[in-house]
Amino acid sequence: MKLNMTYEQYERMYKRASKNSASAVNVLKAFLIGGSICTVGQALLKAYSGLGLEEKDAGTAVSITLILASVLLTALGIYDRIAKHGGAGTLVPITGFANAVAAPAVEFKTEGYVTGVGVKIFTIAGPVILYGTLASAAVGAVRYLIDSLF
Numbered sequence: 001m002k003l004n005m006t007y008e009q010y011e012r013m014y015k016r017a018s019k020n021s022a023s024a025v026n027v028l029k030a031f032l033i034g035g036s037i038c039t040v041g042q043a044l045l046k047a048y049s050g051l052g053l054e055e056k057d058a059g060t061a062v063s064i065t066l067i068l069a070s071v072l073l074t075a076l077g078i079y080d081r082i083a084k085h086g087g088a089g090t091l092v093p094i095t096g097f098a099n100a101v102a103a104p105a106v107e108f109k110t111e112g113y114v115t116g117v118g119v120k121i122f123t124i125a126g127p128v129i130l131y132g133t134l135a136s137a138a139v140g141a142v143r144y145l146i147d148s149l150f
Helices: 007-017 023-050 055-075 078-086 094-107 113-120 122-149
Strands: none
Touching: 023 055, 023 078, 055 078, 055 094, 078 094
16 A cells, blocks of 8 residues: 655654654653662662671672562563653662563463473573673783783
8 A cells, every 4th residue: 555645744643753852851751760779789788888898799799689670670561561651770780680681581481491481581681692702702812912012
């Protein structure tokens, strides 16, 4: 089926259908929600350090806690509601990556643990792991060459 309309008619139809985004409000929400996630991480770091963990171990415990919380909130459908308002503020911290890995797995759990969860969990994680490994190997090779030349 071919539509017979002029460019001007299409332009009017397009403008009626598209909404303007409130950029300033979106940036503020992303800042506040992303900052809140980071503040929780900092509070956890202080708490774990207060329990006697060394800084490196406390940082690891914070990462594990934030990942666990993100996966749990994703499974309960809460993280998506937060991300709807927080946008990039929920994607940038480690919780965003955990959500990106867990969401496809949760969505396809009805297909079984192997063909559903097992396959879909690597939809996002696979490329990140692959390119992260390749990038670290490339940086390591460059560093080795620099160190051996100087």
